[in-house]
Amino acid sequence: MDQSFLLMLSNLLHLHNYLDPTTSPSFPPPLSPPPPPMPPPLPQPPSFSLPLPPSSPTSPHILQTKRTPNPPPPPPPPPRKTPSEFSVAAFRALSTEHIWAMEAPLRDAQWRSLYGLSYPVFTTVVEKLKPYITQSQLSLPSDYAVAMVLSRLSHGLSLKTLASRYALEPYLISKITNMVTRLLATKLYPEFIKIPVSRRRLVETTQGFQELTSLPNVCGAIDTTPVKLHKISPDMINGSMYVCKYGFPSVLLQVVADHKKIFWDVCVKAPGGYDDATHFRDSLLYNRLISGDIVWDKAVSVRGQPVRPYIVGDWCFPLLSFLLTPYSYNRTGNPAQNAFDEALMKGRKAVEEAIGLLKGRWKILQDLNVGLNHAPQTIVACCVLHNLCQIAREPEPELWKEPEENGQPPRVLENEKSCYYYGETLRQVLADDLYQRLSSR
Known part of the structure; x- marks a missing residue:
């Protein structure tokens, strides 16, 4: 066979194996015309770009040679961490x-x-x-x-x-x-919330109220306030026992304050849907007073009638020998009755302002965001802290404004009738005496 033909066949087989190395050389493909020559490979871009001066030509050597960039400057040290304001x-x-x-x-x-x-x-x-x-x-x-x-x-x-x-x-x-x-x-409750039973404190309290009201022997003012609950289970809301008269779920706080707006009795015992009289009758203070466990000995004589220390409250509380309430909530009585009502409400202002200070100073009581089981102790704890602030004469914050309250006097219970009749007599004696003193000025 011609040597030139054999050399051409060998070159074709070598080229085929170079293009397709998987093809077995023992099975050469059929002869075919040689492919066109392949273009030269394009140069790879450099691993970094470096701007060149416009007057200098691009050097292939610079473009095709990989160069390591200068290491970046070390980052500045992180700022020294200062402790949180509350750490x-x-x-x-x-x-x-x-x-x-x-x-x-x-x-x-x-x-x-x-x-x-x-x-x-x-x-x-x-x-x-x-x-x-x-x-x-x-x-x-x-x-x-x-x-x-x-x-x-x-x-x-x-x-x-x-x-x-x-x-x-x-x-x-x-x-x-x-x-x-x-x-x-x-x-801390027993130390900072005490009923004024000592004579010194009782005299101080009654004299303080007399300066405010012109009524003798007032030893405290009572009121209630609903403490709004932030979270409460739906079944309790549907049962409406926790929804107060203002329309929000709450628990009821009952306090008695002196003339300095210091609480001397605190009770959190009922859902917000309870009325003031029911809550009061369920309290330990009521049970001690109605049973005679608490008897203030400091009595004064008014028109021949012995008058022991008593509490003043609004018309939502029952009229009793130890708790006097107004004749009406809109001053519709005779002149003596209206004068008594006006004086009594001046005494009640002390407890109203005490509640306003309590909720103004301890804002958690404006929307109590604790569990229902811990709500009473949280409320009482704030009352203890309130007394501490009042005793220390801390500056008084802006008062929390309570909604206007109205309602009807509660009915008299069978076991309260004797106390009720005595309270009626006592209230009339005080009203007549006050009106006479005011008229003689």
């Missing part, structure tokens, strides 16, 4: 290092804005609760736990907001809140 470290720094370097008015104003009371009152609360908090083996410092709960009570913060602010789990916030409010409502 333990920040709280410690404020309360130990800086607090005494500040002027007292500025210091206490800052403390009130954060925790609802001045620094001296705050330290009083901490000192009284610290032994009990220490026994609970809480992992947080006692003063920090108290501060956290006070911030929730004074600002009405939710668990989620407080957990984010203090960088703690919501369940831990709830646990600490329940513990501190329970301690306030049980351990």
Whole structure:
């Protein structure tokens, strides 16, 4: 065979294997015309781009050679983290290092804005609760736990907001809140909420009310207020027992205050749908008064009638020997009766303002965002703190305005008839005496 033909056949087979290496060389494909020559491969772009001077030609060597870029400058160090405004470290720094370097008015104003009371009152609360908090083996410092709960009570913060602010789990916030409010409502209640049975305090209270009302021997003013519940189960709402007369779910708070707007009795025992008289009759105070367990010995004589200390309330409460109410809510009686009603309502103003201060200072009571089981102790804890602030003469915040109240006098129960008739006689004697004194001026 011609040598030139064999050489051409060998070249064709080699080219085919180069284009398709999977083809077995033992089965050469049929002969075919040689393919057209392949264009040269395009140069690969460089791994980085570098702008060249416009006057200088592009060098293939520069474009095709991979170069390592200059390492970027190291990032600046992160800013030094400062503790959160509400962290333990920040709280410690404020309360130990800086607090005494500040002027007292500025210091206490800052403390009130954060925790609802001045620094001296705050330290009083901490000192009284610290032994009990220490026994609970809480992992947080006692003063920090108290501060956290006070911030929730004074600002009405939710668990989620407080957990984010203090960088703690919501369940831990709830646990600490329940513990501190329970301690306030049980351990500090007997010390700061007391019935005025001592003669010195009783004289001070009755004299204070007499300056306000011109009525002798008033020792307290009683009123109720619904505390709105933020969350409540649908079945309770449908049952309407928790829906108060103003249309929102609530629990009923009953308080008795003195002339300084300090509570000397607190009761949270009924859903908001209860009326004032029913709630009062279910209270321990009523049972002690109706049974004679509490008898104030300081009696004065008015027109030959002995008058023992008594409480004043509005027309929603029952008229009794120890609780006097107005003749009417719209001053429709005779001149003596209207004068008595006006004087009595001046006394009631003390308890109305006390409730306004309570809800104005502890805003959580404007929309109570705790579980129903913990609602009573939270309310009572705020009442204890209110008394602490009043005793320490803390600045009074803007009053929370209660809705206007109206209603009919409650019916007289069988076991109350003797107290009711005595109360009628007592009220008439006081009305006639007051009217005569006012007319003789």
